[in-house]
Amino acid sequence: xxxxxxxxxxxxxxxxxxxxFRRELLAHCYRMVGSAHDAEDLVQETYLRxxxxxxxxxxxxxxxxxxxxxxxxxxxxxxxxxxIRVLPSGLTGAYDGPDRPPNHVxxxxxxxxxPLPDGWIAPTADDPAAAVIARESLRLALIASLQHLxxxxxxxxxxxxxxxxxxxxxxxxxxxxxxxVKSGLQRARARLDELEPEPEELLEPTDQRARALxxxxxxxxxxxxxxxxxxxxxTDATLEATPFRDWQAGRAMCIHMLDTYVLxxxxxxxxxxxxxxxxxxxxxYHRDADSELRADGTVVLxxxxxxxxxxxxxxxxxxxATFGCPDVLADQP
Numbered sequence: 001x002x003x004x005x006x007x008x009x010x011x012x013x014x015x016x017x018x019x020x021f022r023r024e025l026l027a028h029c030y031r032m033v034g035s036a037h038d039a040e041d042l043v044q045e046t047y048l049r050x051x052x053x054x055x056x057x058x059x060x061x062x063x064x065x066x067x068x069x070x071x072x073x074x075x076x077x078x079x080x081x082x083x084i085r086v087l088p089s090g091l092t093g094a095y096d097g098p099d100r101p102p103n104h105v106x107x108x109x110x111x112x113x114x115p116l117p118d119g120w121i122a123p124t125a126d127d128p129a130a131a132v133i134a135r136e137s138l139r140l141a142l143i144a145s146l147q148h149l150x151x152x153x154x155x156x157x158x159x160x161x162x163x164x165x166x167x168x169x170x171x172x173x174x175x176x177x178x179x180x181v182k183s184g185l186q187r188a189r190a191r192l193d194e195l196e197p198e199p200e201e202l203l204e205p206t207d208q209r210a211r212a213l214x215x216x217x218x219x220x221x222x223x224x225x226x227x228x229x230x231x232x233x234x235t236d237a238t239l240e241a242t243p244f245r246d247w248q249a250g251r252a253m254c255i256h257m258l259d260t261y262v263l264x265x266x267x268x269x270x271x272x273x274x275x276x277x278x279x280x281x282x283x284x285y286h287r288d289a290d291s292e293l294r295a296d297g298t299v300v301l302x303x304x305x306x307x308x309x310x311x312x313x314x315x316x317x318x319x320x321a322t323f324g325c326p327d328v329l330a331d332q333p
Contacts, residue, residue: 013122014054017063018047025071027121027138031158032075034085034147035114036322042078046071065165069173072155082145084112087140087312088181088240094249102244102263105299112242113144115276115300115314117323118205135278137162138203140300140312143277145195151187156181157188203303205275210303214273217301217308221269221284224260233306241313254311274323276300283325284313293329 022305029039035210047241049070057066091110093104116138136142137158146154152174160181167185171178203210220228230251239254240247248254263269271282271295281300285293295317302310320327 007089011051014051017048018067020049021064021067024068027077027116028068028071028158028163029135030116030121030142031146031162032151032154033079033082034143036116036120037114038078039116040120040196042071042074044299045074048076060191065169065173067174068163068165072159072173076151076155079151083111085111086147087113088143088242088245088247089238090144090148091245092247094238095246095253102241102257103246105243105245107243110243113140113147114316115140115281115298115312115319116143118275118278119324135204138277139199139279139302140277141199141302141310148195149191153184153188153191156184157192160185176241181271199306200257200302200309202279203305205278205303207281208302209281209305210301211273213303213308214282214301217311218271218273218282219298221263221271222264222266224253224266224268226263229255229258233311234304234309237307237311239311239313242315242331244315270329271299272323272325272329276323279303283320283323285320285329293331295325295327295329297324 008277015167020045021166026039026043027041029046030036032040033042046067050067053070058154061069073129109291121138146158150155153173156170158164159173167178167181170181174181203213205211216228216232220232222228233251233254235251236249237251238247239257248257268287270285272285274283275280276298277300279300280303281298282299284296286296288294297313297315297317298319299311299313301308301312317327
């Protein structure tokens with residue numbers, strides 16, 4: 001009696017065909033859900049599902065589009081019961097009331113957007129597919145805007161305009177029609193234009209001007225010198241920090257808030273420069289009651305030719321490990 005059972009899939013062949021797409025799939029999942037750690041979990045789920053169905057993959061589509069179909073649907077399923085991830089500026093207008101400390105948001109009340117370390121998705125010599133990832137498609141302002149789109153519109157816009165899939169390919173990935181893709185893309189573009197009508201021209205984090213702005217920002221904190229902030233912030237700069245509801249608009253308001261409630265005395269703060277979301281960033285440490293420099297979170301800057309236009313601080317000590325940094329930082333000799 002002849003057996004018609006399929007041969008067991010070959011793990012080495014599966015890895016050879018799929019692993020080169022892992023980093024760009026991580027970037028895709030991050031754009032969809034706005035969380036680096038959630039994106040990492042979703043990529044793991046994508047590869048698990050891909051392995052389970054690999055024996056049935058018959059090459060009717062490219063391996064890349066097949067993986068994107070799985071990853072996109074994994075993300076859409078994950079997004080169904082979740083609140084969108086936001087920044088403080090997505091909650092309310094800029095704070096311009098009487099002088100008071102920043103207004104804390106209760107734990108669990110809001111799902112906050114998270115930064116993505118550039119090192120997680122940087123292309124390597126054995127990962128040529130990751131080289132196509134555009135930094136501009138991971139800027140924090142764009143990621144924050146994407147979260148306000150309905151999930152399927154978000155997927156359509158990312159697949160069409162970031163990843164350059166055709167309308168028929170996108171329809172196949174989403175199990176819909178080409179007409180529905182075109183309509184969804186039109187609505188997504190219109191909504192994105194409302195949220196971010198004129199995207200800023202940001203400097204690359206490798207640009208010497210961007211690094212100088214980051215160095216100046218770090219020096220202002222480490223020296224507790226608000227005058228240095230005046231040198232690096234644009235007059236129209238904004239400042240926001242999770243998990244606070246209030247955010248500041250205008251250099252004077254930003255510096256006043258930082259000088260009054262944050263800077264403290266020289267030596268309270270240390271920062272390790274890094275990059276996140278294709279922008280200059282730093283892992284932040286604050287000296288605690290025992291005089292130890294403990295992880296405090298990460299700050300991401302929008303650096304322009306005219307200065308820093310936006311400062312976003314993520315108050316989450318666990319982010320230090322995400323960026324490969326220790327929980328406690330040794331004092332400089």
